[in-house]
Structures are given as structure tokens and as C-alpha cells.
Amino acid sequence: QSVLTQPPSASGTPGQRVTISCSGSSSNIGKNYVYWYQQLPGTAPKLLIYRNNQRPSGVPDRFSGSKSGTSASLAISGLRSEDETDYYCATWDDSLSGAVFGGGTKLTVL
Amino acid sequence: EIQLLESGGGLVQPGGSLRLSCAASGFSFSNYALSWVRQAPGKGLEWVSGVSSATGSTYYADSVKGRFTVSRDNSKNTLDLQMNSLRVEDTAVYYCAKAYCSSDSCYFGHMDVWGKGTTVTVSS
Numbered sequence: 547q548s549v550l551t552q553p554p555s556a557s558g559t560p561g562q563r564v565t566i567s568c569s570g571s572s573s574n575i576g577k578n579y580v581y582w583y584q585q586l587p588g589t590a591p592k593l594l595i596y597r598n599n600q601r602p603s604g605v606p607d608r609f610s611g612s613k614s615g616t617s618a619s620l621a622i623s624g625l626r627s628e629d630e631t632d633y634y635c636a637t638w639d640d641s642l643s644g645a646v647f648g649g650g651t652k653l654t655v656l
Numbered sequence: 657e658i659q660l661l662e663s664g665g666g667l668v669q670p671g672g673s674l675r676l677s678c679a680a681s682g683f684s685f686s687n688y689a690l691s692w693v694r695q696a697p698g699k700g701l702e703w704v705s706g707v708s709s710a711t712g713s714t715y716y717a718d719s720v721k722g723r724f725t726v727s728r729d730n731s732k733n734t735l736d737l738q739m740n741s742l743r744v745e746d747t748a749v750y751y752c753a754k755a756y757c758s759s760d761s762c763y764f765g766h767m768d769v770w771g772k773g774t775t776v777t778v779s780s
């Protein structure tokens with residue numbers, strides 16, 4: 547049972563916009579930055595969004611993040627087949643004194 | 657080029673011990689916090705442990721507290737994870753990750769560089 551709650555799956559068609567939610571609490575998302583990671587099969591995770599809504603160099607602007615209260619979202623616009631993979635949210639939890647991940651969302655491009 | 661290279665994984669019996677290492681290069685190692693993150697087969701990511709840059713403070717997930725010990729050697733640019741009393745549920749790929757640090761704080765959730773991982777299998 548993950549501290550952060552994500553839907554296990556999401557889907558969309560090419561060109562569509564999809565969002566993935568991440569729900570937490572006042573001790574984690576409510577007080578700290580949210581990060582998003584993309585993990586392709588058999589590879590290490592890659593940082594996709596940092597500080598709630600910032601994109602590292604090289605990440606397409608099709609990817610965007612937002613945060614409100616104790617929840618956060620990752621939006622992917624102009625969906626492409628190569629976006630079909632797993633996505634994780636993460637943050638720091640003040641009560642646990644540790645970083646925490648969501649359970650992950652498997653995105654399918656139909 | 658910034659690189660992290662994990663080593664030390666393998667097969668160990670339940671109750672046994674294993675020591676993982678992560679060799680870093682391409683950045684000022686002592687200035688950054690580092691974490692271990694694991695992923696059990698077919699499962700999601702789990703943050704395991706972290707060590708800060710300045711104070712060397714250590715942090716652990718409840719699932720490994722009291723069994724795992726993280727340490728760093730700034731003279732050798734290495735991060736270690738000593739794993740004792742291993743359980744079947746510790747079976748996973750273990751990743752080493754560098755945390756972003758600003759001038760006044762490090763953010764363990766902000767893992768901007770990752771190693772390729774090393775596999776730990778706990779089985780009799």
C-alpha cells in the first residue's frame with residue numbers, strides 16, 4: 547500500500563490529452579514538492595517533472611505537472627505511442643522522514 | 657558525464673547479508689545527497705534509504721529500518737548499502753540515485769541521475 551495514491555492504469559488515443567493523478571496528505575504533497583518519473587521497460591526511471599511543474603532539459607513540453615493542496619497531476623498532451631509506459635509520482639514525507647512514491651500508473655496508448 | 661554504477665547484487669539466502677555499492681563519477685560527490693530505490697519484480701518503485709550531503713544524516717523506509725545501513729565515502733565517491741537479515745520480500749532491483757541539492761537544501765524526492773541498478777535475489 548503506497549503512501550501516494552495513483553490510478554493503476556490510464557489510457558488515451560494518439561493526439562489526445564491524458565492526466566494521471568497522485569493523491570497524498572498534508573505531511574507529504576501538502577508540504578513538499580512533487581516529482582514525476584517515467585520508466586520504460588527494463589530501464590531506470592527518468593525524471594520527468596520536478597518542483598511540481600518544472601521540466602528538465604530535454605523533456606518535451608507535452609508533459610506538464612500541477613499541484614493543488616494534497617494532490618498533484620501529470621498531464622500529457624498530444625499523446626504518442628512512445629508515451630506508453632509507467633509513470634510514478636514522488637515526494638518527501640515529513641512524518642515518515644523519507645521519500646515516498648506512488649504505486650505507479652501504466653499508460654496505454656490505444 | 658555524470659554516472660552512477662551499482663554493484664554487489666546477487667543471490668542470498670533468507671537471513672543472510674549483502675553489501676551493495678554505488679560508484680559515482682562526473683560530479684562533485686560530496687555536495688549531493690544520495691538515495692537507494694528498489695523495485696521488486698513486476699512492482700512499483702520503493703524508496704529505501706538516503707544520506708544527506710553536508711551532515712551525512714541517514715534516512716530509512718520503515719520496511720528496512722534496523723536491517724539496512726547506508727553509508728558514503730566522500731574520499732572514494734562511493735555509496736554503500738549494508739543489508740542484513742534479508743527477507744524474500746527484499747528481492748528487487750536496487751538503484752542508486754543522486755538527489756538535487758540547492759545552496760541550502762537537498763531534495764530526496766528530486767532524483768535527477770540514476771544508475772542502471774543491481775539485482776538482489778533472496779531465496780533458499
